Amino acid sequence: MKGILLVNLGSPRSTAVNDVKEYLDEFLMDEKVIDYRWIFRALLVRGIILKTRPAKSAEAYKTVWTDQGSPLIVITEKIQKKLQKLVDVPVEIGMRYAEPSIETGIQKLVDKGVSEIVLFPLYPQYAMSTTETVIEKAEEVRKQKFPKVKINYIQPFYNRDIYINCLAESIKEKLPENFDALQFSYHGVPERHIYKTDPTKTCNLNDCCSRESNPSHQFCYRHQCFDTTNKVIEKLNLPREKTIVSFQSRLGKDKWIEPYTDETLETIPKKGIKNLAIVCPAFVSDCLETLEEISVEGKEQFLHGGGENFHYIPCLNDEDRWIEVVKTLCEEKLNEFYLV
Numbered sequence: 001m002k003g004i005l006l007v008n009l010g011s012p013r014s015t016a017v018n019d020v021k022e023y024l025d026e027f028l029m030d031e032k033v034i035d036y037r038w039i040f041r042a043l044l045v046r047g048i049i050l051k052t053r054p055a056k057s058a059e060a061y062k063t064v065w066t067d068q069g070s071p072l073i074v075i076t077e078k079i080q081k082k083l084q085k086l087v088d089v090p091v092e093i094g095m096r097y098a099e100p101s102i103e104t105g106i107q108k109l110v111d112k113g114v115s116e117i118v119l120f121p122l123y124p125q126y127a128m129s130t131t132e133t134v135i136e137k138a139e140e141v142r143k144q145k146f147p148k149v150k151i152n153y154i155q156p157f158y159n160r161d162i163y164i165n166c167l168a169e170s171i172k173e174k175l176p177e178n179f180d181a182l183q184f185s186y187h188g189v190p191e192r193h194i195y196k197t198d199p200t201k202t203c204n205l206n207d208c209c210s211r212e213s214n215p216s217h218q219f220c221y222r223h224q225c226f227d228t229t230n231k232v233i234e235k236l237n238l239p240r241e242k243t244i245v246s247f248q249s250r251l252g253k254d255k256w257i258e259p260y261t262d263e264t265l266e267t268i269p270k271k272g273i274k275n276l277a278i279v280c281p282a283f284v285s286d287c288l289e290t291l292e293e294i295s296v297e298g299k300e301q302f303l304h305g306g307g308e309n310f311h312y313i314p315c316l317n318d319e320d321r322w323i324e325v326v327k328t329l330c331e332e333k334l335n336e337f338y339l340v
């Protein structure tokens with residue numbers, strides 16, 4: 001029997017500082033996220049970051065937490081429920097960090113008699129710290145706990161027509177009537193991650209990310225973000241000069257991919273952009289990074305820089321058209337099981 005596992009990043013179990021600390025420890029000790037040798041990672045994460053960040057992050061989580069829990073988990077559950085109504089195989093969710101874990105999700109499917117799983121990492125663009133760590137973790141769990149189970153992984157879908165149409169339509173519906181610019185703010189990654197995962201060693205994080213065709217693009221997160229943006233701009237028929245791409249949420253002292261969202265938000269009002277619409281297409285569901293970092297902090301930065309109107313465009317969340325895309329992508333992979 002076949003089944004579907006939707007995988008998202010995960011959130012702390014509550015906004016208590018200790019729960020946030022436990023979550024951040026698992027997240028940041030992942031060597032695909034902070035890719036230093038264990039001893040240096042432990043010194044940085046446990047010796048420095050976890051001393052102060054959990055209290056700060058817990059305060060931020062409190063501002064977005066709902067009666068049902070973390071927005072990211074609640075929305076992923078809504079996607080699961082809606083998808084379950086459209087497909088005739090069991091659908092479960094699993095989080096890369098904290099609960100419900102990938103193991104919990106696979107166990108629930110196995111308990112329902114599933115032996116062939118389509119696993120969907122809910123990230124449009126490939127990154128070592130997202131898609132790659134999800135697949136690595138799922139393979140580790142499968143080998144150790146479920147050796148008879150087969151897993152088929154859905155690949156990044158940043159450039160698929162069905163996804164681009166869906167994202168473009170969603171944005172179009174929510175765009176305000178008057179705006180000076182539409183900003184696409186993607187989660188950032190350290191530059192080092194892009195060099196590390198480039199099998200061709202040709203990406204220089206410059207023009208090659210935006211070049212038409214280049215073998216490095218399959219693993220270049222920066223390229224994939226530009227490509228999603230360009231395809232949406234084309235669909236919406238937007239003048240290029242009315243659009244901005246930037247990268248948010250950087251952590252630590254390393255150089256992350258540029259331009260940075262916070263700096264952009266502070267400076268664009270001085271260039272005449274007073275009315276801004278902003279969307280975050282690296283996230284399929286709203287979460288701390290969109291609801292707090294962009295909608296609240298980002299708005300403050302923009303207004304502080306002299307901006308006047310800040311319009312946040314929510315993620316796809318559980319919109320019906322997005323659930324249809326999830327269904328199509330899952331069905332493609334479910335069908336592959338029949339071919340082998």
Ligand SMILES: C=CC1=C(C)c2cc3[nH]c(cc4nc(cc5[nH]c(cc1n2)c(C)c5CCC(=O)O)C(CCC(=O)O)=C4C)c(C)c3C=C
Nearest residue numbers: 009010011033057072127129130187189251282287288289
């Ligand atoms: C596109 C998706 C994401 C990428 C790429 C990514 C890389 C990445 N993130 C951190 C550090 C943190 N991220 C945090 C929250 C967070 N990150 C993503 C997605 C991506 N991260 C999401 C969806 C969330 C929100 C989770 C939620 O519960 O809502 C956090 C925790 C919050 C905080 O303390 O700020 C950290 C830390 C790194 C270091 C990284 C790449 C190396």
Ligand SMILES: [Fe+2]
Nearest residue numbers: 009187249289
């Ligand atoms: Fe993150």
Ligand SMILES: [Fe+2]
Nearest residue numbers: 203208209220
């Ligand atoms: Fe690149």
